[in-house]
Structure formats: structure tokens, C-alpha cells
Amino acid sequence: MIYTVTLNPSVDYIVEAVPFQLGQLNRTKNEAKFPGGKGINVSRVLNRLQVETCALGFIGGFTGEYVETFLKNEGIQTNFVNVKGDTRINIKLKTGVETEINGLGPAISDEEVEQLLQKINNLTPNDMLVIAGSVPKSLPKSLYEQIASTCRAKEVKFVVDVSGDLIHSILPYHPFLIKPNHHELGEWFNCTIESMEEASYYGKKLVAKGAENVIVSMADQGALFINKKMTLYASAPKGKVLNSVGAGDSVVAGFIAKYIQTYDVQKAFQFGIASGSATAFSLELCQKQEVEALLPEVNIQVFDRGGKL
Numbered sequence: 001m002i003y004t005v006t007l008n009p010s011v012d013y014i015v016e017a018v019p020f021q022l023g024q025l026n027r028t029k030n031e032a033k034f035p036g037g038k039g040i041n042v043s044r045v046l047n048r049l050q051v052e053t054c055a056l057g058f059i060g061g062f063t064g065e066y067v068e069t070f071l072k073n074e075g076i077q078t079n080f081v082n083v084k085g086d087t088r089i090n091i092k093l094k095t096g097v098e099t100e101i102n103g104l105g106p107a108i109s110d111e112e113v114e115q116l117l118q119k120i121n122n123l124t125p126n127d128m129l130v131i132a133g134s135v136p137k138s139l140p141k142s143l144y145e146q147i148a149s150t151c152r153a154k155e156v157k158f159v160v161d162v163s164g165d166l167i168h169s170i171l172p173y174h175p176f177l178i179k180p181n182h183h184e185l186g187e188w189f190n191c192t193i194e195s196m197e198e199a200s201y202y203g204k205k206l207v208a209k210g211a212e213n214v215i216v217s218m219a220d221q222g223a224l225f226i227n228k229k230m231t232l233y234a235s236a237p238k239g240k241v242l243n244s245v246g247a248g249d250s251v252v253a254g255f256i257a258k259y260i261q262t263y264d265v266q267k268a269f270q271f272g273i274a275s276g277s278a279t280a281f282s283l284e285l286c287q288k289q290e291v292e293a294l295l296p297e298v299n300i301q302v303f304d305r306g307g308k309l
Helices: 038-048 061-073 110-121 143-154 166-173 182-188 196-209 247-262 265-280 288-297
Strands: 002-006 010-016 030-036 053-059 088-094 098-101 128-132 157-161 214-217 223-226 231-234 300-302
Touching: 002 038, 002 110, 010 061, 030 038, 030 061, 038 053, 038 061, 038 128, 038 247, 053 061, 053 110, 110 143, 128 143, 128 247, 143 157, 143 166, 157 166, 157 247, 166 196, 182 196, 182 214, 196 214, 196 223, 196 231, 214 247, 214 265, 223 265, 231 265, 247 265, 265 288, 265 300
Parallel strands: 002 053, 002 128, 010 088, 128 157
Antiparallel strands: 010 030, 088 098, 214 223, 223 231, 231 300
């Protein structure tokens, strides 16, 4: 089973209001609601790629019920910890430009944290866990390290897609895959990364610190895959970017979906990049047929030490 954990899920309320006048009554032109959170996005894409998945995390209130019902209706298994407060609502207001208003999320007790840790402790070496998204302010920043430590002890492969300095405490537990974009990679090493050569250099540092596999996405420049054996370059398919939300999560889901089928990291890398692009080129998360249509446009080449293709 592929499990995902989302510590602070949401109901994403997407509203289009054009024209928009501050301080006046405005009416929506279009609106939509989806369950949000990076781990949840990974589960939703895995499900669309016909991979069985189960979503973990914290939900509460009527908004939490909406998230769980939505996922179950899509065919996704859930095993959330129910908390007293309401799952947050994130507003994405489209008024010609996009403005985001993200909710705080519910307070989570120590007992509820223990319930989640127990669920993760029940995983087996045949499972995989995706840790994605931020840690809510009400929880200790060390929680992801606790989860990583449990996975390591239980011989459970785990994937990490987090921002900020949390990654440095997780690397010693040897995550199976981490997927920074070049901005996040630069933040982790206090530098600016603009070229593939720079991305390769710092990606190899992550491998040296403990990561088994690293994908560094470089937007329209393409992406790199790095492990101890090889560094690969993937070209980015051409298309109009309509949606950046969930593109990185789709890369993770696509990689996992193909890897558990083939155990071939090169094929998994190609499928992951096609999945991320398919989401970016559509208004919602990618569908399997969209990924497969883009797959021939993702060319994989060996990236040598000199940085030449």
C-alpha cells in the first residue's frame, strides 16, 4: 500500500470574481471546491494512475467530513485521525491576479499525534509512505523526523516533499526519494540555483547526506534525477501552463506509480515528469491518458560530470 500523510489538509475554495471591487459586494463568476494538501494531491493522482493508496493525517468538523467523503467517492482509502477543530479552508481568489488566503487549521493534541504515529508504526516493509507539506504551528517541527525515524526502523520506504529546513533533520534516515524544485534546493544550501550544473552539484550533496534518490525540477528547463549510480536529465514537454497547484505532487505520484510497477528509476523519472507536466497543462490534477500522451515528449539523457548532454 502507498500511504500519504497530510498534517494540515484543507478544503480549497477556488473563486473567480472578475471584475473585483474591494469593499463592495462581488459575485462569483466560477467556483469550485477540492480537498487540498500535498499528500492528498499525491493520493488523488496515484488513484488516477490506478495505484491503490490510503490517505493519513488529521481532519475535523464539517470540512474534514467533506475531505474524507470526497476522497472516498474517488475510490481512495482513508485512515485519518479525527480532531476537535475544523479542517481549514483555503481561499484562492482569482480576480485577474490570484490571491490566496490560507486558514490556520485546528489545534492538535499530543494524544492525537500519538494516534497518527501508531498508524505509521503499523506499516510494513511492503508499504511506502509519502510525507508531504508543512507542519502546522501547533505541532513540533520534530514530528517529521519522528515519522522518518519510525519508517527507518520498520524498513518502510518513505518519500519526502517538504520545504524549509526540515529536510536536514530527515536526510540521515535515508529517504527513498526527495523532490525539491531549484528554489527550494537553493534555500536548503543558502544559494541561488539557475543552471543544471548547479542543480546537479547540490543534488549530489543531498545524496551524500543520505537521500537515495533526488529529483530537482527546473520548471521549463526540465529536471534532473540523481542517485549514487547516475545523474539523468529529462526535457520538459512543451505546453501552456494553466495550473501550478499539484504539479510537484504529480511528479512524486507519477514516479512512485511507475517505480512500483517496473522498479526502473529511469522509467519512473520519465513518467513522473510527464505527470507533473500533465497537471501543469490542465485545470485540475492529471489523468492517466494525459500523462501517457505526454510521455514521448519527455526525453531522458545521461547528464555527465561536465554538465554536458
